Each structure stands twice: as C-alpha cells, then as structure tokens.
Amino acid sequence: DSGVTQTPKHLITATGQRVTLRCSPRSGDLSVYWYQQSLDQGLQFLIQYYNGEERAKGNILERFSAQQFPDLHSELNLSSLELGDSALYFCASSVTTGSGANVLTFGAGSRLTVL
Amino acid sequence: GEDVEQSLFLSVREGDSSVINCTYTDSSSTYLYWYKQEPGAGLQLLTYIFSNMDMKQDQRLTVLLNKKDKHLSLRIADTQTGDSAIYFCAEMDSNYQLIWGAGTKLIIKP
Numbered sequence: 001d002s003g004v005t006q007t008p009k010h011l012i013t014a015t016g017q018r019v020t021l022r023c024s025p026r027s028g029d030l031s032v033y034w035y036q037q038s039l040d041q042g043l044q045f046l047i048q049y050y051n052g053e054e055r056a057k058g059n060i061l062e063r064f065s066a067q068q069f070p071d072l073h074s075e076l077n078l079s080s081l082e083l084g085d086s087a088l089y090f091c092a093s094s095v096t097t098g099s100g101a102n103v104l105t106f107g108a109g110s111r112l113t114v115l
Numbered sequence: 116g117e118d119v120e121q122s123l124f125l126s127v128r129e130g131d132s133s134v135i136n137c138t139y140t141d142s143s144s145t146y147l148y149w150y151k152q153e154p155g156a157g158l159q160l161l162t163y164i165f166s167n168m169d170m171k172q173d174q175r176l177t178v179l180l181n182k183k184d185k186h187l188s189l190r191i192a193d194t195q196t197g198d199s200a201i202y203f204c205a206e207m208d209s210n211y212q213l214i215w216g217a218g219t220k221l222i223i224k225p
Contacts, residue, residue, distance in 0.1 A: 002157065042217035043158075043203070056212055090157055099165065101146045102211045106157035 003027065004107035006091050012113045018079040021110045025072055025093030031055065032074040033094065033104060034066055038087040049074055078112070086114045117141040121204050121216035128224045133191040135219045137204030140185065144206040147180060148213065149189045152201045161189070161202075191221075199223050 003026035013019055025032050034046040045058030049068035060066075063081075068074040078085060088111050092104040119139045127133045139147070145166050150158040164171045164178050164187075171178045177190040191198055204216040 002159070004157075043215045045212075045215070048212075056210070092158075096211065101163055101165070102207050102213065103148075103160060103163065104158075104213060105160070106150075108157045 002105050002107060004091060004093050004105050006089075006107035006110050008110055009108065010111045010113075012115065013081060014115055015081055015083060017081050017114075018077065019081065019112065021076040021078070021089050021091075021112075023074045023076070023091030023093075023107060025074070025091075026095075026105055029093035029095050029105070030072065031094040032068055032072070033092040034060075034074070034076050035090040035092065036087045037090060037109075038084075043090070046076070081112075081114045083114050086112055088112075117206070117208055117214045119204055119206055119214050119216040121202075121219045123217065124220050124222065126222040126224060127194050129194060129196060131194055133189075133194045133198065133221055135189045135191075135202050135204075135221065137187040137189075137216055138185055139187065139204075139206045139214070141206055141208055141214065142185065143209050145209075146207040147178075147187050148203075148205040148207070149176075149178065149187075150203040150205065152203065152218070154200075158203060194221075194223060196223050196225075 005024040030051045036044045046060040048056040066076045088109045092106045094104045148163040149161040175192045179188045201218040203218045205213040
C-alpha cells in the first residue's frame with residue numbers, strides 16, 4: 001500500500017457520459033498529480049495541484065477538469081466521454097525531500113473503460 | 116522542449132544482468148529517477164540520483180549517470196522473473212516537474 005488511495009479501481013461507462021475519479025494523497029503530501037496511461041503508451045501528465053491551487057497543467061483536454069479540496073483530496077472529472085478516453089488514470093502525491101528531490105508516490109490507478 | 120528517451124523493450128535471460136538505458140535533453144536536471152510498474156499496478160519508486168553523482172548502488176540495482184552525455188542507466192544484477200515490469204526513467208526540471216520517458220518493458224526469458 002503506497003498510501004495514495006484511488007477510487008474507483010474499475011469503471012465502465014458509455015460514450016457521452018461523465019465520471020469522477022477520486023484520489024486521497026499520502027498523509028502530509030500537499031501536491032497531487034493526475035496522469036493518463038493509455039494502452040501501449042507512456043504516462044501523459046494531465047494536471048498538478050499544490051495545497052488547493054493549480055500548479056501545472058499538461059495535456060489535459062477541455063472536457064476534463066480537476067480540483068483539490070481543503071482536506072487535500074482531489075477529484076478528476078471526465079465529461080462527454082469518448083472511446084479514446086479509455087485508459088488507466090493515476091494519481092500521485094509528492095513531497096520535496098530535504099535534499100530537494102521531488103518524489104512522487106503513485107496510487108494503484110483507476111481503470112476507465114468507455115463503451 | 117525537454118525530452119526523455121528510452122528503448123521500448125529489453126529481453127534478458129533469467130540470472131543475467133539487465134541494463135536499461137535512458138537519455139535526456141535538459142542539462143539543468145537536478146534529479147533523475149527510476150520507477151517500476153508491474154502489470155496492473157501503479158508506479159513504484161526504485162531509486163533516484165542527484166545530478167552531481169556518478170553512481171548509486173542499492174542491493175541488486177546500480178544507477179550510472181553520465182551528465183556530460185545526458186545518459187542514465189539502471190543495471191539489475193541477477194535478473195529474476197519478479198523483475199518483469201515496465202521501467203520508467205524521469206528527470207526533474209527546474210520547475211520541480213518530472214519529465215517521463217515512455218518506459219522500457221523488461222522481458223525475462225527462462
């Protein structure tokens with residue numbers, strides 16, 4: 001158990017629908033990252049939040065949005081779903097070590113299947 | 116822009132050493148990382164190295180860094196079937212963001 005909790009683990013839905021993925025970071029970690037991993041593809045960085053504020057944005061579609069709440073958990077909202085949105089969605093939380101390294105800890109992922 | 120490149124596949128025999136290579140472009144990278152992803156699981160940090168180090172060893176894992184050539188490698192000694200996974204290389208840029216490689220799938224032959 002990495003300490004980063006993602007729900008749901010699996011989700012099957014239809015095109016055009018909307019889903020919400022949830023992430024609870026490790027205790028004490030202020031940063032949350034969202035990544036998408038499609039079949040046979042690497043990690044695509046979507047967005048990062050730090051202590052409730054958006055810190056960095058990657059290749060996140062306009063149909064997707066995220067937020068981080070005061071208790072530091074985060075949600076990724078995916079709307080108007082398309083077949084190509086089927087993927088593993090990972091959340092990671094991070095802490096900057098005393099030496100300055102940014103170390104990410106990943107959750108087990110949420111597997112989204114769009115039919 | 117910044118880029119991290121890795122070979123997509125590596126096949127080794129059980130018991131041999133595996134060497135997974137990675138090249139990066141950002142000369143201002145301060146830390147470089149290796150993560151492991153087993154099938155159906157999230158990414159797990161294996162190790163990371165500060166850019167002013169040449170080598171870091173941790174049990175069966177040896178990381179070598181050639182900063183001049185911007186080349187990072189991960190050597191796994193005595194490769195076992197449990198080492199079958201995708202190995203991701205990443206570098207930390209000046210904004211503390213991690214730039215990821217596409218991952219190398221390590222295949223173990225009996």
